[in-house]
Amino acid sequence: MSTNEEIIGRAEIDDLEAILAVSAADVDEAVRAVKDNADAIFTWDYEKGRRPALAKLYEKSKISMWNGETDLPWDTVVDQEQVARDNQALNGGLGDLDLSGTPFHNWKEKEWLQLGMEFQNWSLSQFMHGEQGALICTAKIVETVPWIDAKYYAATQVMDEARHVEVFAKYLDTKLNGHYPLNAHLGLLLDDIIEDSRWDMTYLGMQIMVEGLALAAFGLMHMTTPEPLLKQLLRYVMSDEARHVAFGVLSLKEYYEELTYDEIRERQEFAFEAAVRMRDRLLQQEVLARMGIDTKSAIKFVMEDEGRQLFQTMLFSKIVPNCKKLGLLDAGDGWLRTKFQELGVIQFEDLTDTSDEYEAFALGKAELGASATA
Numbered sequence: 001m002s003t004n005e006e007i008i009g010r011a012e013i014d015d016l017e018a019i020l021a022v023s024a025a026d027v028d029e030a031v032r033a034v035k036d037n038a039d040a041i042f043t044w045d046y047e048k049g050r051r052p053a054l055a056k057l058y059e060k061s062k063i064s065m066w067n068g069e070t071d072l073p074w075d076t077v078v079d080q081e082q083v084a085r086d087n088q089a090l091n092g093g094l095g096d097l098d099l100s101g102t103p104f105h106n107w108k109e110k111e112w113l114q115l116g117m118e119f120q121n122w123s124l125s126q127f128m129h130g131e132q133g134a135l136i137c138t139a140k141i142v143e144t145v146p147w148i149d150a151k152y153y154a155a156t157q158v159m160d161e162a163r164h165v166e167v168f169a170k171y172l173d174t175k176l177n178g179h180y181p182l183n184a185h186l187g188l189l190l191d192d193i194i195e196d197s198r199w200d201m202t203y204l205g206m207q208i209m210v211e212g213l214a215l216a217a218f219g220l221m222h223m224t225t226p227e228p229l230l231k232q233l234l235r236y237v238m239s240d241e242a243r244h245v246a247f248g249v250l251s252l253k254e255y256y257e258e259l260t261y262d263e264i265r266e267r268q269e270f271a272f273e274a275a276v277r278m279r280d281r282l283l284q285q286e287v288l289a290r291m292g293i294d295t296k297s298a299i300k301f302v303m304e305d306e307g308r309q310l311f312q313t314m315l316f317s318k319i320v321p322n323c324k325k326l327g328l329l330d331a332g333d334g335w336l337r338t339k340f341q342e343l344g345v346i347q348f349e350d351l352t353d354t355s356d357e358y359e360a361f362a363l364g365k366a367e368l369g370a371s372a373t374a
């Protein structure tokens with residue numbers, strides 16, 4: 001049985017020193033090389049539809065392709081400062097929060113607006129990098145998964161992820177005023193996913209954990225952003241992401257039935273590791289550093305903010321029911337359930353899992369109209 005130390009590199013989940021000690025090492029490099037350690041698998045079983053749920057996803061995917069260049073209103077003028085101001089108003093401003101003794105004590109409106117804009121730059125940058133991670137992982141799944149229906153579907157997902165990277169990059173370049181490098185915690189997670197030789201671990205790390213969190217994050221931002229272009233962009237991306245998460249759930253559900261408990265336990269530990277890495281990244285240490293304030297005391301303050309805690313836990317609203325559907329929560333002694341309790345996210349376990357709800361995210365005919373008639 002592995003300890004926290006072995007799985008996440010620290011005994012206490014909330015050890016702030018240890019979290020902040022992880023920093024991005026290669027941010028100045030033009031490329032990042034990661035060993036992918038896997039065999040490319042040919043299959044000679046070409047019978048299409050042996051896995052009907054995957055075959056259905058594949059057919060849906062083929063008719064759901066949108067075009068980021070022509071379907072999104074790129075002529076929308078985005079006033080980033082106004083967006084930050086609107087977001088702030090939506091969150092109810094600072095209210096009567098007591099900031100004395102915190103690094104924010106002498107901040108005026110100018111600094112808060114700057115923070116809001118940096119938050120946008122950071123979030124969209126991490127979305128973009130995460131999308132590239134998905135692009136690479138799905139290409140790997142095409143190579144490594146032994147089932148033809150899964151290879152077909154994963155190939156369509158590669159195309160989806162290319163479009164996602166493309167639209168986030170374009171939004172950052174043309175509508176926002178800065179970029180951030182890959183967050184170090186997200187980087188650790190992407191490396192772990194890519195380095196693992198087992199095809200199902202790529203699915204668990206990417207389709208279930210990273211994309212599950214992305215689906216929830218895009219959903220929250222879609223619901224709250226006042227900016228119409230971003231709203232529409234997220235709507236389009238989410239319609240694909242829901243399918244991607246469903247692909248993970250449907251594939252792993254079948255595969256996990258063949259595994260021994262020791263093998264399942266390794267998957268539980270990997271899911272926990274991924275959850276912690278993603279939670280660590282949400283602390284946005286790079287934003288606070290760029291604002292020129294003491295990162296540690298600022299994060300301490302931010303961690304205690306109840307609104308923020310609520311927001312962070314909501315990001316796990318897709319991951320937990322999907323892990324439950326896969327049997328990961330309660331396998332063996334219910335180890336992952338206990339870990340998700342420690343992370344404060346177990347309350348989502350009975351929400352609808354994504355394999356049951358992905359069709360609700362699909363784009364309507366009118367939304368797909370522009371590319372269909374182009």
Ligand SMILES: [Fe+2]
Pocket residue numbers: 131134160161164241
């Ligand atoms: Fe994506």
Ligand SMILES: [Fe+2]
Pocket residue numbers: 134161211240241244
């Ligand atoms: Fe995706």
